[in-house]
Amino acid sequence: MGIIMAAHAIVSRKVLDYPIRILSDSRSVLQALQSYTLTSGLIYECHKALSEVCTTNIVTLQWIKGHSNSRGNDAADILARGGSELKVAGPEPILPLPYAWLRNMLRHNTKVKHQQYWTNLGTCRQAKEALPTINPGLSRRLRLLKRPQLRLLTGAITGHASLNKHLLTMRVTDSPLCRACMEAEETAAHVILECPGVAEYRAQYLGSPGPLPEVVGNIKGLLGFLEELGWQE
Incomplete structure (x- = not known):
């Protein structure tokens, strides 16, 4: 036009x-x-x-x-x-909206609604600590992993792994303490970010890790760290 x-x-x-x-x-x-x-x-x-x-x-x-x-x-x-x-007003024919514009608007609105749903969700506390915002790029990278690797990372993100804190909730064990340091509850965040008992492996694979969302973005390093610990989903 x-x-x-x-x-x-x-x-x-x-x-x-x-x-x-x-x-x-x-x-x-x-x-x-x-x-x-x-x-x-x-x-x-x-x-x-x-x-x-x-x-x-x-x-x-x-x-x-x-x-x-x-x-x-x-x-x-x-x-x-x-x-x-502007709202459409006047006689036809009306110039149609470009397909690319419609596609981008749908993607944007979907992302906004997805983020609102995730933010307002009352459950998935541990997963929300690792992934506070929707990250399509990370999702695409995760989908490229083999199933065992994806299960391993899912356990780290959600905390639903062979961790004493989770096992205590399931009544499988009688103590939530970390087996490597016996100083704090054995959660995913503790093992990945804080536990002194695995500091050597943490430094080898994760360097000086930042906050949990940043560590989750380092898929290769986090997988190496979890596999070195013999972590099971």
Whole structure:
């Protein structure tokens, strides 16, 4: 629509015998205009408007990178965002919302609702300490692991592993104390971050670990640490 409006403006101003350069940050539109087959009514209208301008002028279409401090392109982005937020009013046909915009809005809204649900959830206390925010990148990396490795990390994140604190809750053992140091309850956070009895292995695989969410992000190091301890899911 931007290119169409530019072509109409050129015709209305009766510009003749002039080299004209139209900038666009949409590769898909420029590629569609180059195609020998037109499958979109809007692209056909754009092609026709440009053909009219080309009868009396030399027209060049040029791709420009978006958000690159181009005055015209940045102004167009501001107007586009403002237009997308307006309620639809007036006669049809109405310019449809771009698929990419709809997809990004769905992803954003889904992520926001997911985070709200996770934050307000009254259970999963230990898991929320390790993963206070939704992390799609970490989720993708975890899905690439083999099943035994994924079970191992899940036990570390949730605390549902062969830890005395968890085993006491399940009435499998009679003491929650850490077997390596006997100084604190044996929880995932204690073993991974604090226990002096496994400090050598912690330094070898995790270095100087930061908070639990940071350690969980170090999948390779955490797996090596847990496997060295013979940790079972």
